[in-house]
Amino acid sequence: MNDPHNVIGKVSRSLGRSAPPATVPDPPALQEPLIRLVLSDIGLPALFEKRAKENKIGVTPLRVESLHEELIGYLKARRVKSIALPNSKFLNRLEIPRVLREAGFIVSIWDQMTLDQLYDVDASVTDVWRVVAETGSLVLRASPEHGRALSLVPQIHVAIVEPKNCVGDLIDLFELTTREGSSSATVIISGPSKTADIEMNLVTGVHGPGVVQVFLLK
Amino acid sequence: MLQQLVQSTIDRKVAEFHAHELPKFNFDKVSVDSSRNERLKRAIDNAVVRNDKGRQLKMLELPDSDRIRTLAGDIKQHTLDYLDYYLIQFTANVEKRGGQVHFASDGEHAKQIILDIVSSASVKRIIKSKSMVSEEIELAHVMEAAGLDVVETDLGEFIVQIDHDKPSHIVTPIIHKDKESIAKLFSEYFGTPYNDDPEALTAQARVYLRDKFRKADLGMTGGNFLVAETGDVVTVENEGNARQSMTTPRVLISLVGIEKLVPRMLDLSVMLKLLARSATGQTMTIYSSVFGGTRSAGETDGPEAAHVVLIDNGRTEILASEEYRETLRCIRCGACLNACPIYRKIGGHSYGSVYPGPIGALITPLMQGLEQYKDLPNASSLCGACYEACPVKINIPKHLINLRRDVVKREINHPVERLIYRAYAWAMGRPWRYRLASWGQKTTLRLIGHKGFVRRLPFPGGGWTQVRDMPEPAKKTFRQLWQNKK
Numbered sequence: 001m002n003d004p005h006n007v008i009g010k011v012s013r014s015l016g017r018s019a020p021p022a023t024v025p026d027p028p029a030l031q032e033p034l035i036r037l038v039l040s041d042i043g044l045p046a047l048f049e050k051r052a053k054e055n056k057i058g059v060t061p062l063r064v065e066s067l068h069e070e071l072i073g074y075l076k077a078r079r080v081k082s083i084a085l086p087n088s089k090f091l092n093r094l095e096i097p098r099v100l101r102e103a104g105f106i107v108s109i110w111d112q113m114t115l116d117q118l119y120d121v122d123a124s125v126t127d128v129w130r131v132v133a134e135t136g137s138l139v140l141r142a143s144p145e146h147g148r149a150l151s152l153v154p155q156i157h158v159a160i161v162e163p164k165n166c167v168g169d170l171i172d173l174f175e176l177t178t179r180e181g182s183s184s185a186t187v188i189i190s191g192p193s194k195t196a197d198i199e200m201n202l203v204t205g206v207h208g209p210g211v212v213q214v215f216l217l218k
Numbered sequence: 219m220l221q222q223l224v225q226s227t228i229d230r231k232v233a234e235f236h237a238h239e240l241p242k243f244n245f246d247k248v249s250v251d252s253s254r255n256e257r258l259k260r261a262i263d264n265a266v267v268r269n270d271k272g273r274q275l276k277m278l279e280l281p282d283s284d285r286i287r288t289l290a291g292d293i294k295q296h297t298l299d300y301l302d303y304y305l306i307q308f309t310a311n312v313e314k315r316g317g318q319v320h321f322a323s324d325g326e327h328a329k330q331i332i333l334d335i336v337s338s339a340s341v342k343r344i345i346k347s348k349s350m351v352s353e354e355i356e357l358a359h360v361m362e363a364a365g366l367d368v369v370e371t372d373l374g375e376f377i378v379q380i381d382h383d384k385p386s387h388i389v390t391p392i393i394h395k396d397k398e399s400i401a402k403l404f405s406e407y408f409g410t411p412y413n414d415d416p417e418a419l420t421a422q423a424r425v426y427l428r429d430k431f432r433k434a435d436l437g438m439t440g441g442n443f444l445v446a447e448t449g450d451v452v453t454v455e456n457e458g459n460a461r462q463s464m465t466t467p468r469v470l471i472s473l474v475g476i477e478k479l480v481p482r483m484l485d486l487s488v489m490l491k492l493l494a495r496s497a498t499g500q501t502m503t504i505y506s507s508v509f510g511g512t513r514s515a516g517e518t519d520g521p522e523a524a525h526v527v528l529i530d531n532g533r534t535e536i537l538a539s540e541e542y543r544e545t546l547r548c549i550r551c552g553a554c555l556n557a558c559p560i561y562r563k564i565g566g567h568s569y570g571s572v573y574p575g576p577i578g579a580l581i582t583p584l585m586q587g588l589e590q591y592k593d594l595p596n597a598s599s600l601c602g603a604c605y606e607a608c609p610v611k612i613n614i615p616k617h618l619i620n621l622r623r624d625v626v627k628r629e630i631n632h633p634v635e636r637l638i639y640r641a642y643a644w645a646m647g648r649p650w651r652y653r654l655a656s657w658g659q660k661t662t663l664r665l666i667g668h669k670g671f672v673r674r675l676p677f678p679g680g681g682w683t684q685v686r687d688m689p690e691p692a693k694k695t696f697r698q699l700w701q702n703k704k
């Protein structure tokens with residue numbers, strides 16, 4: 001037990017006991033009124049839109065009928081040639097892969113490509129797991145159909161969001177995560193990648209996408 | 219044999235590196251040097267004053283920022299009080315998810331564990347994202363010395379690495395550098411024409427590092443938080459390089475201090491609301507990543523092997539002291555640095571320690587020994603701005619005073635200082651001694667003074683007049699004036 005490398009043993013001794021306790025008191029209660037910033041479930045998509053724009057995420061609210069046209073227009077305007085997509089039921093139902101292919105883009109689907117190939121792709125179009133209205137953030141989870149790299153490696157990330165994806169507060173997000181269990185990786189994205197390291201000059205698009213765009217369905 | 223040879227080269231290179239180490243904090247030298255460096259002061263002010271203002275504004279968004287800081291402090295304190303329990307819980311959960319937890323008692327041990335993982339996984343190319351713990355144990359240098367291709371991928375840390383410099387702030391590592399010097403560095407390093415546009419410089423680093431990401435087989439991260447109930451590591455960053463570390467390479471090592479635990483996933487809602495606001499005046503940092511274990515079945519990115527190295531390196535010493543235990547609550551937001559009038563004047567390098575600023579002046583002596591860093595607790599005006607700023611309410615000024623007390627108690631302060639205090643105590647003991655002392659002081663100073671000012675005090679007061687003149691004392695002492703009045 002006095003093995004110098006036994007760190008847990010050392011921790012116990014530092015805390016004045018010979019072994020770790022079998023149970024501990026509950027951690028401090030979270031006192032929701034103190035930490036909750038979004039109090040109501042009404043108008044979450046509008047709040048998300050406002051906060052996401054403050055984060056320099058582009059947000060275009062639209063009806064599903066105009067999605068195809070707007071999406072293609074957006075990607076063409078940014079001279080995108082190649083696009084990567086997750087293998088997503090939601091995107092497939094919206095016929096995004098077919099429509100993008102027909103519009104002349106080179107489309108690859110995550111579970112039929114390699115990570116290395118993704119480095120040469122111009123843009124990704126993804127769904128989201130949730131968005132958080134409080135912070136204007138997109139939340140994405142890793143799965144076999146939806147790799148971690150999709151929202152990271154291409155320089156343009158486009159996300160298609162439904163109103164039902166919105167949660168109000170970070171508390172709601174982490175309650176949900178606690179209930180559903182962790183995925184291997186969850187990332188909360190609150191804007192385009194940026195740095196202010198050089199004399200506090202803000203530069204966007206460092207190692208992650210320099211452009212993040214949301215199409216918010218009504 | 220080869221192993222020995224490699225080891226001895228590592229030892230030599232590390233020794234060489236240490237030879238160029240920053241000098242230990244020295245009050246006289248620091249105050250003189252920094253008072254002469256206007257440019258440095260301006261650069262620091264530009265960054266930290268802005269972040270400090272941003273923090274103050276952003277905290278106003280919280281319904282009761284004072285009580286939420288108390289809550290955050292309580293959560294961290296609870297975790298520290300039961301740290302052994304939570305470490306066991308965390309370890310079990312990481313293992314359930316296919317990861318491995320290693321405990322390292324100190325820097326040497328951690329390096330050994332990491333080099334072992336590197337060699338048994340036959341790793342060649344390493345990408346490393348920013349982490350203060352790895353600065354603490356100088357991991358990048360050790361890896362470089364071991365002949366590994368290791369690159370710091372946070373822009374600021376990358377610049378520090380290729381310039382063989384040291385970070386001067388725990389959140390914004392290169393605030394001591396201006397864009398001209400970075401441009402010069404890049405033009406030499408990459409062999410390209412000089413261009414000091416920050417966008418161009420960033421773009422140049424991006425292209426270079428993107429290729430490193432693509433080919434890396436090992437990623438290293440730190441961790442801002444560890445969630446005991448799930449075994450997740452949480453990193454918080456603006457650039458996306460920590461995400462790269464946990465996405466592309468097949469092996470992942472997260473090197474984290476044992477004090478970074480929180481019990482519940484839900485605790486993150488408190489911590490994340492405070493961290494970015496306190497650090498840079500943002501609502502949220504751009505990327506908050508929550509990841510645990512290896513990639514799941516069927517996934518084609520993320521690590522196949524995931525290691526969490528939990529390091530003690532002096533932390534259990536602090537834990538053992540009920541008085542100082544709360545200093546381990548620190549979430550490394552840097553708010554106390556930004557708020558500190560001393561940090562703003564002298565900059566991070568002057569502290570001569572990995573952790574600068576108020577929290578550095580506190581934990582460096584606690585983790586590495588008060589003897590070596592006995593001057594550091596004096597690097598504070600005790601104004602309390604750090605305590606006001608701290609999101610987990612560490613009472614930094616109180617602890618700094620206590621450390622000064624420890625220095626005196628252990629009699630490790632300068633002998634001359636002790637002598638002066640003894641003389642002072644003697645003089646204050648009887649009225650006649652006091653009269654004698656003040657007469658002596660007045661007479662001497664008026665003797666060496668010239669035109670109303672003393673330009674150079676004799677030993678041991680020399681430091682005082684090195685950067686300023688001292689007015690001559692008045693002809694009559696206060697007591698004499700008082701006597702005459704009567």
Ligand code: SF4
Nearest residue numbers: 548549551552554608
């Ligand atoms: S001591 Fe408090 S203010 Fe300073 S870095 Fe740590 S958490 Fe932030």
